[in-house]
Amino acid sequence: MAVTAPESTATDDTPARRRRNWRPWLLRLALAAASGFVFYLSFAPRPLWWLAPIAFAGLGFALRGRRLWGGLGYGFVFGLSLYLPLLTWLQDFLGTEFGPWPWLGLSAALAAYLGIGGALATLAARLPGGPVWMSLVVIATETPRTWWPLGGFPWGRVAFSQPEGAYTPLASIGGAPLVGFAVVLTGFAVPALVSRLRTPRRALLPAAGVVVPVVAGLALWPTIGTGAQTGSLTVGTVQGNAPNAGLALMDDSATIRANHLAQSDRLAAEIHSGAVPKPDLVVWPETATQMAAGVDPGVDQAVADLGVPTLIGAIYRPAGGGRVQNSEIVWDPRSGPGERYSKQELVPFAEYVPARAIAQWVTPFVDDTSDMQPGDAPAVLDIAGTRVATPICYEIAYDHVARDAVDLGAQLIVLPTNNAWFGESEMSYQQLAMARLRAVEHSRAVVVSATSGVSAIVEPDGSIQRSTSEFTAASLVGRVPLRDTTTLSDRLGAWTEYGLVGAALVAVLAGVVVRLRTRRASAENTTRATGAG
Template structure:
């Protein structure tokens, strides 16, 4: 028979309960603050700050916060980590949309992307007790990057771990396994450091595995750097960019097509004058940025004359509107003698800017839906023959997607050109974030990259990711320089998407093993409890 609870015993029991609750509450709050701080530190690792080394430290903090958590706790902490990173990373959406939209698109996109890290945090709790836990946890986090390049609305790869690494120890790994391997190495190093910190008071032999997880990715990246070559293999090309500038008006740029065209014609005239005067070398190829003009599929005497004055084949970024056809975002090969020729049409269109998904629903929250017609996506690889060279021409947003540049290089591209129009996003970090992606692609494919932007930042990037020349934002300027043409096929190119598929498959295997391990652990615990009760 149970002993009765006396009045004098109740206060003592309540005191013990309060003592148990207080440290639990305090621990939860500290973990929450650590998670949020770690997410913000992760944001700080992205361009324009050259703080790539903060990324593994951010995941070390996140790993400490996840230690000992269960599924729902991991989900919550992962979401907070993602939200603390994405909210500041994507603030440029406010520059684009302006005050009329309010913060809701920015908040909704940030929360959607953070949810993927929430799922990653939850799944990390399933693999955290497996041998080699830091590796399994890193696989899980990187695996969540794959579905968010697909969904929702065609995906949004911004903020991938690898894009925080345009320089530093890990970047060289892009030539081996592309963005997925770079991201895995960063996260593994961070989770390894977290495991190492939790074992510092234990015996030395228990430190070997977490120390290896921390250091091996860094050492592997450093060891790979001597294999990163920059020398020309197929000659060199003198390339010029035309940055005509644009008004800093955000979404109102929709009504400034004539201004963009005038500005780029004016800057082309200035560049042609400098070439004639000998102040600039004669280019082999000139690049206009994305949507710098409208093209209607017919003769354009003014643009013909501008290209003829430059005296070199020109890649013209245009909004192509054929008579009776659907508009496309294209790069057109414009010859000084024969005019417009082959063109590449952007494949990966931007939702709510170049096409409107779920238009009937979008009308509730998007006031310009009626004025926005859907563009027609292209289907051919982003590669064009110009100036005697095979040139990859991913357009703007496409640089964030692995397949676009990879398919072009697989089709023989010796140089990557990135035409972009970032004037929409004001003087924000967006242009620098995109530039960091271009630097990663340079190493991934062992190709020079030339960025041509309407309002900056235009840049020339060596095959090792080094920026050799660049412009400022919201200025009219041109860059002229020689770039190497390369034919090397990196291991990353040869492996293609199989690196990503392999990492995702390993992550799924780890989660399944973790689920089985958890069931066995709970069953063994229940058996022990029953055995103790029987005694």
């Protein structure tokens, strides 16, 4: 007698089955989180640039076979694990009494871009050569977050983890976008390679994705020039130091000014005694003093004592009133102030406050500060017989600022900055890494002059000639080459970025078409099977 077996109790709805279905999801989530943290570890001050492609390999495994919403979630978790530790210097700035909300909010906003990148990458993954298109999509998300919202925030771009190493020379070809694309491609090609190892012919393309970016970067190293082409310049920096006080630094402008006048006096004494070579140019850091209409007897005397043209970083109030500007002023030891460059890319909620009625909930600056006026001229000045690019502070994170100046003939890049706000954090080293990448991108030496460190003299190949420690009073004097070569990156300009973004958009649209066709074909097959049954 045949007995009909009862229906199995181990259906898809049983607790045991549900637990098994959750395990892959949790493992992927843990992998995305761990990979994001590994990516953070690739950033300065650690010289672990090679961790970046490993991090994207981990993200690639987490995204493999996922759909849109899964990609969004894993990408967001990856981004959050990157930005939360990368931006802890915001807490050093604001202090514990202000709370973690600005730090958490900014980290989440930036992570959302990587979430969108992860989601759209799952569409591009359906195309032949999926890792290439996925990499384009992820790098394309860096473009909108560079300018939106509120002027954007380029911190944490993939390329900024690569101030040295195999990928760095690619900056001379396609700038930060190409460097970032190469890093991500190496990582994303790894899961595809692993899945095809048993079929060597099918593994050739992903193997090329892993190897070619690294080989291309290494092959370009001999082309990175460092020699002087139009002479050289002896440059000095003035690092006067500042109190390590975070937000309280707002009330210490007089101390910062006094410190920089004192350090200028010490540098002048060293010059006159022959302890250091006489510079052709001295650079003060960003906002080292405040002045109205270029009138400042103390700075006049300090520059006269130095006896050389000096770039003075100042909060500058124009004649006749008006909003102040964050400026670098050419100061001659005999004739006084001359040309001036004012910062174009102002920091939201610090140098200006958008939507003040709303912003008072998230920023301490609403009641105590007024908005600065952005500059509208390129970051280039003529001083000491040299055309000099003068991006100020975090303008070094924006591609166009240094590039526009080099296009106008700048032979040297100087970076005045005030990082005293951020304590003994990684912020200064992260910014120095950007300066090192820009040196290779434009084939120019870079001189970083920081209020409290890290000041540095960077060679055109991104190597550091000399540097200072944080929160010390110090000066650097070094010889730097002047160069007028135009890299391919400079000649292509923003077109490299536009090309990568355009290709990413095409990949996403093509991925949507493939997905719709696959769904339609699946539905038709189901209909046929049902009819046949």
